[in-house]
Amino acid sequence: MVLKRRKKQTKIKILGAGREVGRSAIMIEHKDTRLLFDYGVAIGKEEPSFPLHVSPKSLDAVFLTHAHLDHSGALPFLYISEAKPLYTTVLTLEFSSILIRDFLKISKFYVPFEMIELENMVRHVKLVNYGESISIKDAEIEVIDAGHIPGSCMFKIRLDGLNILYTGDYNTTSPELFEEAFKRVKFISGWQMRKRAIKRPSIIISPAGMLKGGASVFYMEKIFDNPKNAVFFVSYLIEETPARRIIEEGIFSTRKGVGPVRARIEWFDFSSHISRKGLCDVINALPQHAKIILVHSSEDEGENFISSCIKNTGLKVYFPENGKELIFEK
Known part of the structure; x- marks a missing residue:
């Protein structure tokens, strides 16, 4: 056997x-x-x-x-x-x-x-x-x-x-640029700091990047209707998310309704x-x-x-x- x-x-x-x-x-x-x-x-x-x-x-x-x-x-x-x-x-x-x-x-x-x-x-x-x-x-x-x-x-x-x-x-790429930029960041904590940041010329980096929630929705509601402002999306945007709709249709849904985005909109492939x-x-x-x-x-x-x-x-x-x-x- x-x-x-x-x-x-x-x-x-x-x-x-x-x-x-x-x-x-x-x-x-x-x-x-x-x-x-x-x-x-x-x-x-x-x-x-x-x-x-x-x-x-x-x-x-x-x-x-x-x-x-x-x-x-x-x-x-x-x-x-x-x-x-x-x-x-x-x-x-x-x-x-x-x-x-x-x-x-x-x-x-x-x-x-x-x-x-x-x-x-x-x-x-x-x-x-x-x-x-x-x-x-x-x-x-x-x-x-x-x-x-x-x-x-x-x-x-x-x-x-x-x-x-x-x-x-x-x-597989090196993170040096990110680390250098990180040294210059001023961190925001709480609604009072958010309200102050939105009133002065600034670059604000905020999650969630797809506008499904988080502080980014607050900032977007404040700036989307002004052509002097700009919104830069980075990395992949999932289909049917609010951010993807802005890129494809120029429309943003707020708690007050749906309206056209007059701010400058750009998308950059800064993927990690x-x-x-x-x-x-x-x-x-x-x-x-x-x-x-x-x-x-x-x-x-x-x-x-x-x-x-x-x-x-x-x-x-x-x-x-x-x-x-x-x-x-x-």
Whole structure:
């Protein structure tokens, strides 16, 4: 009798960000180890959408790459009745707590968790540093600087000889210009300082950049009707958000109604994400046995990127939909 050694399977399930931008959520399962990477929310014009359900009880640990809501916004939902460890950096913990609190305050729709779940999530955070490794059952997870925003990280997962790099959002350019500009910033705290800032000539940088809430809505309501003012949007603007409507239609919806924007409007691609050329350079440097799982991209953009940047490399690429489970054997 000849006994064949059973191949070890690793399953990667796409719970969010499959052929879409937003609500990133990826689960990796190997033997009896189950790890979840990010659990975000997609915020558009209509009700926010959440990733596919995963049983928190079945997880061994959760990992958060960075604070943006499309990666962090649904995490408290996992802490309604469970207490799984959440691994992230100290800056990501601080920023994500603020953003999720604001999300709960400004959301006009039902959100399946409350502040108590956010507080429970924070209590179960295990802080990690760049270069640190975490051992969880059969997995070894290394924390790598992602260069996206302060505190952002990637996770390199080692599973019985199989290496997986979950990048989240990342960037390979140097942040010197940002650091130099940061030294000249005057921070605003509270409504009195906001009211004073709006009365004098100034450059005001304010979240949320898509005008879904936060102080930016206050500033926009004050300046949008004056052609002497200007509004500069940076980075990607999600479809059907108020900011996207301004760029495409020149219309801004205020609490008093809908009106044309008379201020100068510009959009700049000052993204803290890696550029298309940078992505192609990274892909061209990969070994031939590497496999690529493309997520966090719209269907049209993803197909275009595959045909223009990956197809001729000979590398195996997957562009899965939400709910798709990929199986790799070693």
